[in-house]
Every structure is written in C-alpha cells, then in structure tokens.
Amino acid sequence: MSTVTVVATRTVDAPAAVVFRCLSDFRSHHQRILPPAFSDFRVEEGGTGDGTVVSFVISAGGRSRRYHMRVTVPEPGRVLEEHDTGSSLVTSFVLTADGDRTHVRIETRWQGAAGVGGFFERLFAPGALKRIYDDELARLDAYAQEQAA
Numbered sequence: 001m002s003t004v005t006v007v008a009t010r011t012v013d014a015p016a017a018v019v020f021r022c023l024s025d026f027r028s029h030h031q032r033i034l035p036p037a038f039s040d041f042r043v044e045e046g047g048t049g050d051g052t053v054v055s056f057v058i059s060a061g062g063r064s065r066r067y068h069m070r071v072t073v074p075e076p077g078r079v080l081e082e083h084d085t086g087s088s089l090v091t092s093f094v095l096t097a098d099g100d101r102t103h104v105r106i107e108t109r110w111q112g113a114a115g116v117g118g119f120f121e122r123l124f125a126p127g128a129l130k131r132i133y134d135d136e137l138a139r140l141d142a143y144a145q146e147q148a149a
Contacts, residue, residue, distance in 0.1 A: 005109045008133035012104050014144035016097035019104060020077050022144050023093050024049045033143050035135040040066075049073050054082075060128040104140065106133045 012019050022029040027047035034041060039057045046052035052071040057064050067089070069082040082091045089108065096103040108129060 003109055005107065006129040006133065007105065007107045008130050008137055009103065009105045010134075010137035010141060011098070012102045012137070012141045012144050013100070014102060014141075014148040015100050016077065016095050016102040018148045019095055019102045019140065019144045020080070022140060022147060023080055023095075024071075024073065026052050026054050026071070029143070029147070030054075033136055033139040035132055035139065037132045037135075044068075046071070049076075049080075053085075058132070060132060102144075104137060106137065108133075 022033060024030070025048045026043050031041045034056075037059050039059070041056040042054060044053040044055055050071060050073040053069065054071070055066060055068045057066050068085045069091075070085055072081045072083065073079065074081060078095050080093045084090070091106065091108040094105040094107070096105075
C-alpha cells in the first residue's frame with residue numbers, strides 16, 4: 001500500500017477569519033460550499049470546530065462512498081482537519097492570511113489499496129477528487145466574499 005495524496009489550492013478574496021468561520025461552522029456555513037458530488041450531509045455531534053462529527057456521501061469517478069468524519073482544529077483560525085473514523089483518510093484545510101485575502105489549501109491523504117484495485121485508485125481517484133476540490137474552493141471563494149460583505 002502507498003499513500004495517496006490530493007491537493008487543491010486557491011486564493012480566496014476574504015479575510016482568514018471569515019474563511020475559517022465558513023469552514024468550521026458545519027451547521028450554518030460549511031455545507032453551503034459543498035459541490036454536488038457531496039450528498040446526504042449530516043451534522044451528528046457538535047456543529048462548530050473541534051469535536052464536530054459529520055457524515056456525508058461523496059460520488060466521484062462513478063463510485064459513491066459514505067464518510068464519517070471527526071473534526072479537529074490543531075491550529076485555531078488556520079488549520080482544520082477532518083478524520084474519517086473508518087479509514088486512514090484525513091482532509092486538511094490550511095489557511096494562510098494575506099491581508100484581506102486568504103490562501104486556502106485542501107489536502108486529502110489516505111493509505112491506498114493494494115493490488116490492481118490500488119493501481120486504479122492511485123491512477124483515477126486523485127484527478128476526480130481534485131476536480132471536486134477545485135469546485136469547492138470556487139464555491140468557498142464566492143460564499144466567503146458574501147459573508148465578508
């Protein structure tokens with residue numbers, strides 16, 4: 001098995017505090033930036049920041065999978081992580097403030113499957129997931145600008 005990593009970045013035209021609030025408030029904001037590839041989004045515990053538990057289905061590359069994620073905030077205002085409770089998958093949102101703009105990096109990594117299935121996973125999953133994250137970052141940019149106004 002090898003680690004599979006997917007990264008997408010974008011500069012968002014809103015202050016870091018606004019962007020972080022949009023990402024960390026799963027009840028009011030986060031679900032509003034999710035692309036159509038995400039469905040059945042549920043807040044199961046908490047709702048804002050550290051300790052929040054959410055679940056959703058993501059469809060990519062002709063496959064759908066349910067995730068059950070526990071949120072951690074290792075660096076408040078800067079880093080938020082979602083840890084899948086059923087696998088090695090971790091998605092990190094890293095914000096870097098730049099005045100009234102924010103550089104946002106989404107990175108997902110997991111231990112890929114072995115064998116032929118793992119080969120195809122490493123070949124196709126990163127591209128499909130990156131397209132979803134590029135869409136999510138564009139939605140975050142538009143939504144955060146609305147929230148900042």
